[in-house]
Amino acid sequence: MNQNIKHIPVMTKELIDSLQIQDNGIYIDTTFGLGGHSIEILKKLGKNGKLYAIDKDLNSVLIGKKITDQRFCIIHDSFSKILNYAKSNKIVGKVDGILFDLGVSSLQIEDYKRGFSFKKNGPLDMRMNQTCGITASDWINKSDTKKIIFVLKKFGEERFAKKIAHEIKDYKRKKKIKETLELVNIIKKSIPIKNIFKHPARRTFQAIRIYINQELEEIQSALEDTLKILKPGGRITVISFHSLEDRIIKKFMTKHSTKAQIPCGMAITEKEIKKLKICKLKIINRLFPTYEEIQKNPRSRSSILRTAELKKYE
Template sequence: MSQDLHRSVLLREAVDALVVDPDGFYIDGTFGRGGHSALVLEQLGEAGSLLAVDKDPQAIAFAGERFAGEPRFAIWHGSFADMDEAAAGKVGQVSGILLDLGVSSPQLDQAERGFSFMQDGPLDMRMDTSRGVSAADWVNTESESEMARVFKEYGEERFARRMSAAIAKRRVEKPFERTLDLAEVVKAANPAWEKGKHPATRVFQAIRIYINGELDDLYQALDKSLQLLKPGGRLVIISFHSLEDRIVKRFIREQEKGPQLPRGLPVMESQINKTLRSVGKAVKAEAQEVGENVRSRSAVMRVAERLPDRAQ
């Protein structure tokens, strides 16, 4: 398998924040092409270990080659939403969990994966090509109103109704099969292009997020991280758009506050079971990294640490 040109975003920053114990057990919930995993393994001692997770069969195959013979490494095919299943028996024993959200460069750059509106390819967009509904199946069969909802909710697209109407009208004449075909129809339906952004960007983002269940997976993974992490264990999450980052930011803030109790309840601050504490401020890629890898410009990294449970 040829060497991929994928660059892991915020590589050093993420791994430095993640690895607090070189002999610990870690989870890389989004293996991609293993950039973060490789650096984690460099920082682990002989007793340390890393479990990587990925939906993409290509990533699983790549991991098998890249880390063949590495006894401290294991790979699991599936979503990070099910990392508790992948790490069965490790509840409360995980030293760190890393989630690098979004699409990996190989997925974007391979036209046949159907993620890109800049290259012509089959309209697929599934991260796990072994299951699920493709983007073509979805845009050719979904109701116009539901498409509009998805474009608005997951793409924050203000012209969602115009675009869904244009898609519904065109598919009657000819079903959508190719990425550039869909991009052209959406482009024509967009009356106000954003400077520096392709007019189909938000619709493609929305379809990808929806058919891959990305936000649902994120909600589940965040909840499960609380069960898996040991006290002092780190949760490191890199987001690439505002929808993801808002979910992560809100989750950490809520866990820092603890359960919301009725006003006036005679409970001391020290008795409230807070589960996380935020570590530092949100981190963004520096100018040099953005210059070398334009995809890092929208990345935001947040770090939190698992607190011990209060004695009941």
């Protein structure tokens, strides 16, 4: 692990303001990364506050373990296990705020050995959790063309999915794909248009990364669990980096904040009463990075921050 890699946290002020940190509150940072957001939360917390952190990347957890603050603890796991974690720490229904800062950290992107970067050569790995799961190389070598097309279309919205998948098939007849730049060269051969603003391998790498790490399923399941973990008035803030993620978050917040539409004067059925009761969230905000932040940290360009609050009644 390269100790010199820095990760500039995205929309930190907006995130801290959105969470409305309570002096002695309980918070969960589900995506610790290099701890940028966690450190800001700790600065705001009083001496009886508590911050629980999670990351599925062992390197991030090793960084977190160096924080010697009694109010802080970190575990190595997926955030889809957040409910188990909350149960074992006896904080179900007691948490003031939960934060998700999705995607990959600079620690992961800039370490060529992790295989996330399409700019540096390295083993085609892409697993966020280095201790389990299948590598991108193993997946691509064993998958058929149909499956590869499906993944590139669904998780990368790649227009040239078919061409890329057929080029991959031809290449695999001669040799297994083991390195990042091998895959980049295959993609470059398959894509006719050159967009000087976007790397041709960007969408394919995003798609494989999302698929390998089951990123969308992870978010989906963790979001639903936050409703059980938060206390009434507690807040959930999510920073996402692409439309596939943001769609899930928007849908989740809308679903739990929309009341059933009952026409005036119409008798309400049991089913409709139940529907009324599932309106659990109040949407607080949707924020974008400022122009100044984008200038300083281009990685923030595509980020969207959304916050919702668990309603106090019910």
